[in-house]
Amino acid sequence: MQRPPANTFNLEYLHEITNSLDEISKQKLKGVILTSAIPNIFSAGLDIKEFYKPDLQRLENFWSSVQDVFIKLLDLDFATAAAINGHAPAAGCVLSLSCEYRAMVNGNYKIGLNEAALGIITTPWIQAMMYQVIPMKHTETALTTAKLFDVDEALQIGLIDEIASNKEDAINRCKQYIRKFDKIPLHARALTKQRMRQTPIKILREQRDEDIRMFVDVVMNPSVQDNLKDYVEKLKNKKKK
Ligand SMILES: CCCCCCCCCCCC/C=C/CC(=O)SCCNC(=O)CCNC(=O)[C@H](O)C(C)(C)COP(=O)(O)OP(=O)(O)OC[C@H]1O[C@@H](n2cnc3c(N)ncnc32)[C@H](O)[C@@H]1OP(=O)(O)O
Numbered sequence: 001m002q003r004p005p006a007n008t009f010n011l012e013y014l015h016e017i018t019n020s021l022d023e024i025s026k027q028k029l030k031g032v033i034l035t036s037a038i039p040n041i042f043s044a045g046l047d048i049k050e051f052y053k054p055d056l057q058r059l060e061n062f063w064s065s066v067q068d069v070f071i072k073l074l075d076l077d078f079a080t081a082a083a084i085n086g087h088a089p090a091a092g093c094v095l096s097l098s099c100e101y102r103a104m105v106n107g108n109y110k111i112g113l114n115e116a117a118l119g120i121i122t123t124p125w126i127q128a129m130m131y132q133v134i135p136m137k138h139t140e141t142a143l144t145t146a147k148l149f150d151v152d153e154a155l156q157i158g159l160i161d162e163i164a165s166n167k168e169d170a171i172n173r174c175k176q177y178i179r180k181f182d183k184i185p186l187h188a189r190a191l192t193k194q195r196m197r198q199t200p201i202k203i204l205r206e207q208r209d210e211d212i213r214m215f216v217d218v219v220m221n222p223s224v225q226d227n228l229k230d231y232v233e234k235l236k237n238k239k240k241k
Contacts, residue, residue, distance in 0.1 A: 031079035031178035045090030081174035
């Protein structure tokens with residue numbers, strides 16, 4: 001990913017990603033490794049500008065595109081791994097959770113789902129995605145407290161699989177993970193993966209329209225807009241301090 005300054009996902013970038021995923025899903029690949037070309041930030045999540053004072057039609061398109069990317073990522077037949085070379089809050093964390101394996105570079109980085117702090121509620125398919133990776137009890141506490149974990153904590157609860165010393169090491173660990181499937185028939189691997197991951201996809205497919213309506217309602221709520229205003233200001237003012 002290379003969308004400076006923080007690899008955030010806006011509508012146009014989500015479309016680009018959708019096209020890339022469509023393209024790579026036609027190829028016979030062994031696996032894909034997601035990482036960031038931006039030092040110290042894997043992804044800062046969804047672009048907050050998309051939901052602060054939004055245009056309604058664009059907001060609906062935006063959330064629909066988020067849903068598309070999520071389904072396409074989870075549905076990829078081949079192995080997916082994340083070399084997390086920096087902060088991975090919110091959708092950055094979801095992106096890594098949608099992969100089968102995660103190696104995170106050691107450093108003063110945070111990973112987790114902090115939506116509640118912004119007044120946004122995590123949707124059931126994201127919750128399901130998270131409790132497929134870490135136990136339900138940890139998921140509930142993490143989501144309700146908007147917890148961002150440091151690297152050691154993330155390893156301890158299983159949010160990441162390994163700690164790497166740097167980006168190259170993280171990528172090599174991802175490659176080693178993907179090589180584990182060299183001798184496994186592709187079809188059997190793909191179907192097993194699909195079945196293991198069907199819960200979040202099923203939840204989302206069954207309620208896509210309702211999910212968009214709920215997201216729009218939450219985002220347009222005046223108190224959420226007030227929260228977002230403060231949050232955007234805080235991010236802007238960080239550099240001035
Ligand atoms: C393959 C792709 C798939 C993608 C989608 C998958 C499906 C996902 C679905 C899941 C949906 C779940 C819902 C998620 C909701 C969200 O994601 S809301 C976003 C929440 N994000 C945050 O709260 C993170 C906010 N940012 C930070 O905390 C920090 O920026 C950082 C810790 C990440 C990095 O800190 P630092 O290195 O000090 O950089 P900064 O100076 O803070 O930031 C640099 C630059 O980026 C701007 N920025 C940062 N984050 C965002 C953001 N989320 N949106 C918009 N802009 C952001 C920040 O303002 C700075 O801008 P300037 O340089 O000042 O212009």
